[in-house]
Amino acid sequence: MSEDTKPDQRRESSAGLMQYSVESAMPFGPVHPSLKEPEYFKLILEGEKIVQVIPRIGYVHRGIERAAQERTWVKNTYLFERICGICSFAHSLGYTHAVEALTGFEVPKRGRYIRLIVAELERLHSHLLWLGLVGHWAGFDTLFMWVWKDREHILDLEEAITGNRVNKSYSIIGGVRMELPDGIAAKIQTELKYIEKRADYYTKLVETEETLTVRTRGVGRITQETARRLCPVGPLLRCTGIARDVRAEDPYAAYDEIPPHVQTSNDGDIASLLTLRLNEVRDSCRMVSEAVEKLPTGPYKVSIPRAVPQGESTFHVEAPRGELFYFVKSGGGSAPERVKVRSSTVANILTATEMLKGHTLADVPIVLTGMDPCFGCMDRISVLDVDKSKEWSIGGEELRTYGIEYYKRKLS
C-alpha cells in the first residue's frame, strides 16, 4: 500500500446507500468455493459482521440479447434456452409465449397441458437441486446426496419426455415439439408419489434436525417491508408472506385450468424458505398429476408462419426462481429487433445483499444459496472493514496479521 492511497482519500459511495472506505473491502468471489459460478460481491465488514454488500455482476455476460438480434425467430428458441441450464424450459417458454402473442396464434389445449407438465417437472428438479445445495453449504452432505438422488428420478422423467435432462428444446413456437411418449402417464404418477413421500420426509428432517436448524433459523431474515421496497420475485418474495405468483395472477400455459395453491410463509428466513420450497414441491406434484389425469386429446401444436408481424410483446412466466420476464420487439423481419430478458436472479440479488447484512462470514454461503442464485442467468460481493480500514485483498501477510489480531480480540 503506497502513501498516496490513504484510506480516507479513497472513499466512494456504495450503491448510494452508505459511505465506506475502499481499503476495508473484503472481496467475495469472483472465484470462491461457495460460488459455483463467477460473481463478485464486495462485503463491507465491521469486525466479522457484514454491514454492506455491493454486487458486481457480468462475469458470465455472454451478450445473448445482442446475439438474438442476428438469429432467426426459430433459432432464438434454442439460444434463450441456453441462458440457464436449470430453468431452461422456463426460458424457452417465456420466449415462445412472447412470440406467440405477437403472431396471435393460440396453442392447442393439449400443447398447453404438456407445457405445464414439463414446466412443473422442471420446478420440481430445480427446487430439489436447491434443497440439496443448502444441505451442502450447511455441511450436511448426506442431505445433499439424498436429495440429488431423488432428483435423478425427475431428470429421468424429463429425459423420457423431452429427450434431454436439462436443455430440453421442447417448447417451440406454436406448441410443443413431440407428443408425450406412450405409457408415460403411469410412470409419472408412480414417480410423483415417491417424490411426494420424500418431500414429506425432508420437511420433517429440515424442520427438526437441530444441527441444521441452528444454521437456518433466523438467518438471512427479510421483512415484508424490505421485500416491497426491493421487489424480489419468486420464493424469496413469498417467504415474507406476500402471495405473488405469475402462475396464479397472470396464468399462461394451462395454469388457468390447474391453478397453483400459492404457498407463503411469514418468517422470511432460510428455514422458512426450506419449508416453502418443499411445499411448492408437493404442490407441483399435485399439479402434474392433475394435468396428466385431465390431459385433453387433440393436436399438440399449430404451425405458425416463420415471419412474425411487427409489434411489441411483454410476457412473464414463473420460473422456479421467480418471475422471468421477456420483452420481444419485432420489426417484421426474420429476426427480432430487440429481446429483453430479465431473469429472476437479477431481481433477487439486491434482496440477497440485504439478507447478508448483520451476518458473519460463515453465513455468507448459506444466505447466498438461500436466494437460489443462478448467475448464469443473471449474468461479484467484497467485504469492507469499517473499523479497521485494512485491505483484505492485498496479501496473505496482512490477512494473517489481521487473523491473529481478530482472534486475540475475540479470545480476550
Add this chain to the structure above:
Amino acid sequence: MKEVSRRNVGQAVGEMFRTVLQTPITEKYPFGDKVVTERFRGKLDIDPVKCTGCSICEIVCPAQVITMVPVGKKMIGTREVEIKRPSFELYTCIMCGQCVDDCKFGALTLTRNFELAVFKKESTIMKKALTIGK
C-alpha cells in the same frame, strides 16, 4: 444455547441405514452400460441415400454445424445445377434436433450415442454424405 439441551440431533440416522439396504443410485457407467431413454438426443447421423441436398438443414441449424459442399453437377432440363451434400462439424452441434424436425426426407436422425469426447475436434467432422450419396 437452550436448544442444545432438548435437541433432535441425528434425525437422519434411521434413513441412513435404510439407504444402505437400497441399490445405490450411482451408475457404474464407464465400467458398465448406461441406458438412455428412447428419445435421447445424441450424436447426429445422416442416411446418405435419403439425402437430396435441399439445404434446409443448413438454413435452420442454430449452431452453424452444417455446411453444404458442392459434390458435382447435374442437368435438370437444360439447366446445369450444382449437387450439394451436407458436411457436419459435429463439435459445434447442440443436439437441438431442429434439422431432424425440418428434414422432409427423413435423412437425419439423432442417435442415442452420447460418447462424443475426442482428442481432436476435427475428427468429429462427418462427411458421410459427401462420399456415398452422389
Add this chain to the structure above:
Amino acid sequence: MSSKELTDLASKLGGSVTTHVKTVELNVPPDKVLEACKSVSSMPGLYHLSTITGLDLGEEIGILYQFWQGKGFVVVRTAVPKTDPKIQSITGSLPSAILYEAEIQDLLGVSFEGNPYLGKRLLLPDNYPAEAPPPLRKEADPEKIRKMMGLE
C-alpha cells in the same frame, strides 16, 4: 388497474395512454418519468417493477419501465435523444431499479443521474473501450469493438 387513473395521470404529466392486449402504456416526456413511476408504484394494488427495458429506436433510445400488476403490465414509456442520453434515476423512490438502470447504462449508454452505478461498469468488462459504442446500439459492430479491445 383502472385506466381512468392512468389517463388522469397522463394528462397531468402531459403524456398519453395507449392500451394493448395485456399492457397499458403511459407515454411521458423524460423529465416526468420519476413522477410517473412514483405514482404508478403507489397506486392501489401491488405494482411491482418487473424491469426497465432499453430500446434503440434509431434517433432515440426508448426506455420502458414495466410494472406488473394482476393480469397485465403498466408500462411507463419515454425516449431520450441519442445525442444526449441522460435521464433522472428513479432509484430514490424505487431502489429495485438500481441494477436495471445500470444495465441500460452499460448496454445502451444512457446515464441515469442519481444511480450509484453511474459511470461504473456492471455487466461489461472494465476494459471495455469508452470510445466504443455501447453494445446494444445499432451502430455497434462486434468486430470493431473486439479490435479496439485488442482481442484480435
Add this chain to the structure above:
Amino acid sequence: MNPVQVVELLLFPGLTFFVWMAFAFEWLDRKTYARMQGRRGPVVTGPFGLLQPVADFFKLASKEEIIPNQSDRFVLRWGPALFFAAPAIGIVFIPVLGTQAILNHQLDLLFMLFILAFSTLMAAMLGYASAGRYSTIAVGRLVVQYTSYEVPLILSMITPAILAKSLSIGGVNGIVAAQDSMWYIIIAPVAFAIFIIASLAELEKPPFDIPSAKTEIVGGWMTEFSGNTLAYVKLTKSLSYVFLSALAVSLFLGGPGGPVISSNQNLQALFYAIYFFVKLFAVGFLIFVIKTALARVRIDQATKLFWTIITPLSLAQLAVAIFMVFR
C-alpha cells in the same frame, strides 16, 4: 529390547500395521459414507475398491509439489514428518496383543495428551507456514476450536485414569488392565460420549469440521498443500482417526480384553487382537455414523456448545468418578 519386540513395534501390531489400518479406515469411511448417502463409494481399485486409499496415496505422492511463494519452506518440508510422527508414536502405546502395550511407562496417558496437543500445534504450524488466505482463516478456526474442546477432551481422558488409579494405559496395572472386570464405558458413559464428541472435533469431522469446511474455506489449513506433503498429511489424518479410536477402545472399552478360552499364549494373543480390532472398528463406525448424520455448526455455536454444556458435563462426570473411587 528383544527381536520379537522389534517386530511387534515395527510390523504387527506396530507401526506398519497401523498405517495399513489407516488405509482400511479411510476405505471404510468412504464406503460407509457413500452407501449411507445412496452412492457406491470406491469400487474400482481392488476388491470392493479396498485398495483405493492406497492408490490415492501413491498417486498424490507422485504428483508435482507446488510450494507457495510466501510460504515457510523449511516448515512445509519437514512439518509433515513431525505431524505424521505424532499419532505414529502414540499408537504404539496402545495395547493390542494383551493388556501390556509394546511400549509403556508409568505416565503414558500424559504422553497421549501431549501428542494430541502436538498434533493440533503441528496442523496450525503447517497451515500458517503455507501462507494461504484460506489456511490462515482455517488455522484461526482450528485454534479457537482447539481451545474449546481441549478441556473436555482432557477431563474425559482423566476420568478412566482416576477410576483405574493409574496414569498408564498399557502398563502393568494400567487403565486397560484395570478394566478386566468392568469396562469404563459402563461406569462412565458420559466420559465416553464426551471423548467421542471431542474426537470428532480433533479429527475435524462433522459437525465440527469447521477448520476444514470445504464449502467455506476450500481445503481448510490444507488448501495450499500438494503432492507429497498432502499425501502424508492426509495419511496422518487417517492415522489420527485410528489413533483416537484405539484410544477410545483402550480407555473405555477394555482394550483387547474379552473372554479367552485357550491357555496357549499365542492363541490368546490372537484372541486379544481380534477383540481389539472388532472394538476398534465399532468405535470407528460410530464416528462414521455421527459424521454422516449431522450438519456443520458455526464456530461460535461450537465454542458455546463446548464451554457451556460439554465442559460442565465432563467436570460432573469427573466428580462422580472421584466420588466412586475415593468415597
